[in-house]
Amino acid sequence: MLVRSDSRAFYLLLGLGVLVTLIGLGAAHTMEVHGHAITGMDNQIVWGLPHVFAIFLIVSASGVLNVASIGSVFGQPVYKKRAPLSGLLSLAMLAGGLMVLMLDLGRPDRVIVAATHYNPTSVFAWNVLLYSGMFTIVAIYLWTMFERRMNRFSTAAGIAALVWRFVLTTGTGLIFGFLVARQAYQSALLAPLFIVLSFGWGLAVFLAVQAAMYRWNGLALPADVQRRMARLLGVFVAAALYLVAVYHLTNVYYARQADFAAFVLRDGGVFPALFWVGYVLLGSVLPMVLLFHPRWGDARGTLTAAAFVVLGAFSLLYVFIVGGQAYPLEIFPGYQVSSTFADGAVAHYVPRWPEWLLGLGGVGAAFVLTTIGVRVLDFLPQDDFAPGKAVQE
DSSP states (O other), X not given: OOOOOOHHHHHHHHHHHHHHHHHHHHHHHHHHHHOGGGSSOOSSOOSOHHHHHHHHHHHHHHHHTHHHHHHHTTOOHHHHTTHHHHHHHHHHHHHHHHHHHHHHHSOGGGHHHHHHSOOTTOHHHHHHHHHHHHHHHHHHHHHHHHOGGGGGGHHHXXXXXXXXXXXXXXXXXXXXXXXXXXXTTOOTTHHHHHHHHHHHHHHHHHHHHHHHHHHHTTOOOOHHHHHHHHHHHHHHHHHHHHHHHHHHHHHHHSHHHHHHHHIXXXXXXXXXXXXXXXXXXXXXXXXXXXXXXXXXXXXXXXHHHHHHHHHHHHHHHHHHHHHHHHXXXXXXXXXXXXXXXXXXSOOOOOOOHHHHHHHXXXXXXXXXXXXXXXXXXXXXXXXXXXXXXXXXX
């Protein structure tokens, strides 16, 4: 295995990641000082673009661990070699997502109140345990992989991580599913939908990071491994598209949800465009064509497909989170409601620069943690390269 020792390039990347993170923290401080009046959010759109970044990072943090689960729990050697990198990405993305989430909500110091005065009837309170438990279990999981004396416990730790991440992603979906103040979200399908979405988003991020690491070390991923992971990503993308279709068909079927479904699928301006073009076409159909095509499904095509899957993820989350709040809540079915408080009116939202910078700051934090982890420990997948395959470019 070749390992590059270009310290200058490492510190350049690390410095860039730290700079992006600090800019995000600065944006959060500006929002804290001046209030959310400097953002595009108001009393109707209370979860804006930062929440799109945060939910993507948290859901992907669960899904990226699927690579480790396939290896440790289901005994697939190809994926087992990628388990350490999978665990590192899970911790890094979860930390970045929670950073954005806490700073966007305002008064992050109040998390102490949530931790010391636990409310078991709140789904938000459940996530305090789910997120901290995820950190603990994945850290132990990595320990069992790196410490030879603990290798015999790796399967048990992998099973625990598998179960916990299913519960965590279910909890993330139920945050929206139990939110009665927004009729757009009330659906039991959201829990399994978020689980399946996490598979595709996490694997897309993993493939992008793995490709960067192999490129950095002058290696080429074995063709058979690349094909297997590409097809797996294609299956995950197809399954997610199917469940998203079921979710919207369910809304179309229910009379009370028909107007909302028409809003996000046809009449809502930017939201139908993001859904059909951003998620369905560019984020699902195009990646599946690239991943399953016999000639386009090579390393470059797989990386391109992974990038479009991430693009589709942000498009879908923007439609789901922002569009679900923009549509007015139907308090009195069968009646039109209007007042000076904009009751019954569709909310207008345009994200502003502090929101963009805060969201990118979370991505920067995940990048910094991943970069340091890869530098300190050996997270590069240990493939058994055939002679002539592990060549430096």
